[in-house]
Structure formats: C-alpha cells, structure tokens
Amino acid sequence: MPQDINPLNQQETDNSRFDSLLIASKQLLSDHTQKINEQDTIIVSIAEQRLYLSKNNSLVKSYIISSAEAGTGNLSGSYQTPLGLHRISDKFGENAKLASIFTARTNTLSIAKILKSPDDRSNKDNITSRILWLDGLEQGINRGKDESGNNVDSHSRYIYIHGTDEEGRLGKAASHGCIRMANQEIIELFDLVTVGCLVVILEH
Numbered sequence: 001m002p003q004d005i006n007p008l009n010q011q012e013t014d015n016s017r018f019d020s021l022l023i024a025s026k027q028l029l030s031d032h033t034q035k036i037n038e039q040d041t042i043i044v045s046i047a048e049q050r051l052y053l054s055k056n057n058s059l060v061k062s063y064i065i066s067s068a069e070a071g072t073g074n075l076s077g078s079y080q081t082p083l084g085l086h087r088i089s090d091k092f093g094e095n096a097k098l099a100s101i102f103t104a105r106t107n108t109l110s111i112a113k114i115l116k117s118p119d120d121r122s123n124k125d126n127i128t129s130r131i132l133w134l135d136g137l138e139q140g141i142n143r144g145k146d147e148s149g150n151n152v153d154s155h156s157r158y159i160y161i162h163g164t165d166e167e168g169r170l171g172k173a174a175s176h177g178c179i180r181m182a183n184q185e186i187i188e189l190f191d192l193v194t195v196g197c198l199v200v201i202l203e204h
Contacts, residue, residue: 018052018059021045025200029085032137032198041198042161042189044179046072046081049171051161051179053192063189064170065161066180071173072203074142076151079176082142086154086199088161089135091190098183099165102127112165114183118172122165125176129163129183130190134199161199162186 021043026033041054046067053061073080092105101110112126136142136154146152157177164170164180174180179201181189 014052014062015059017045017048017050018043018054018062021052021202022054022057024202024204028202029200032085035198036200039196039198040193041200042193044199044201045204046083046173046202047204049173051181051189053189061189061192063181063185066164066166066170066172066174068175068177069173070177072201074136074146074152074154076153076157081175081177081179081201082136082152082154082157082159083201083203084142085137086134086142086159086201087137088132088193088195088197088199089155090133091131091193091195092133093130093190096129098187099128099163101165102131102162105131105133115166116168118168120166120168126165127160127162127178128165130186132161132186132190132193132199134159134161161189 025043026036043052049065051063051065068081070079072083074082096107099112099114101108101112112128134154140146142154144153159178161179163183163186167182
C-alpha cells in the first residue's frame with residue numbers, strides 16, 4: 001500500500017530517510033542540484049529497496065521496490081541496475097488493466113497472476129501494468145558509451161520502472177536490471193509523474 005497511510009512513526013522514518021537521500025543526491029550530483037531543486041524527482045535507494053517521490057524538495061510518497069538481483073552496474077548485458085541521474089523519457093500503459101502484461105512496451109492484453117509469496121517465481125520476467133522508461137543523463141556513466149567504448153546507455157538497455165507479477169519478492173533485489181513495483185503502486189506513481197521527471201538511483 002502507498003506509504004502515506006502508514007502509522008505516524010513510519011511516516012517520520014520515511015521523511016528522515018528521504019531527507020538524507022535528498023542531501024546525498026545533491027552532493028553526488030552537484031552539477032545538477034538546480035534541476036533537482038526545481039523538478040519533481042524520484043530517488044531510488046538500492047540499500048533500502050525503496051523509491052521516494054519528491055515534489056518541491058518534500059516527500060510525497062514512498063514505495064517498496066526490487067532492483068537487480070545481480071546488483072548495480074551500468075554495462076549493457078550485465079542485468080544490473082544502473083546508478084546515477086536519469087529522467088523519465090516515456091510512459092506506457094495508460095488505462096491498461098491491472099497486471100496487464102507488456103511485451104516491447106505493447107499491451108498484450110494478457111493478465112498476469114500476481115504472486116504474493118516470496119517463494120513463488122513467475123515463468124518469465126513479466127512487465128506489468130505500467131512502464132516508465134528511463135534515459136540516463138550522465139555521459140559515459142549511464143548515457144552513451146564509457147571511456148572504454150562499452151555501452152552504458154540506460155535507455156538502450158531498456159531500463160524501466162514497471163509493475164511485476166512477483167510482488168512477494170518486493171523488498172529484495174530480484175529483477176533483471178529494472179526497478180520493479182507492486183501493480184497498484186506503479187499505477188499510482190505513473191499518474192503522479194510526467195515525462196521529464198528526474199530519477200536518481202543511489203547505492204546507499
């Protein structure tokens with residue numbers, strides 16, 4: 001469930017964590033501090049397996065997520081979650097039914113069975129309900145190629161924030177590189193953000 005209905009002590013914890021992540025984001029991405037101050041920003045904490053939505057430097061929502069089971073990294077083919085500053089380049093799935101399965105960002109009209117147990121596994125890495133496609137903004141880190149000529153481009157790696165049918169695994173690293181969310185929550189987030197929203201992915 002969205003974290004705005006948590007008990008007060010949980011909300012205070014979320015606010016405290018968010019404040020420290022916002023400070024860390026601005027320190028690590030000092031060249032982009034003005035952007036973060038002026039734009040809606042999503043902050044993803046890999047260590048916490050949580051996503052925070054900021055508007056006007058204040059916490060709006062927080063959600064449990066799953067990042068890559070293989071850890072963090074920006075190389076194409078690594079199945080890792082890239083770090084650094086991104087933006088939402090495209091949104092897919094408006095008005096799609098809950099748990100609709102997407103292939104190549106197209107709604108197949110098939111509905112996934114949502115698995116609630118942490119021991120349950122889907123037969124494939126299904127992308128469900130909504131898609132927020134990320135575009136890296138740091139050249140050589142998550143955009144284009146690195147100094148060795150390796151592809152580190154998050155957009156061409158098809159890094160998304162999306163719904164998953166493996167909801168029971170949320171809170172632990174389990175994806176193939178993307179950021180997974182519960183279906184109801186990705187639908188809510190989809191409606192709260194626009195193309196161009198900043199996304200900062202932090203290790204801690």
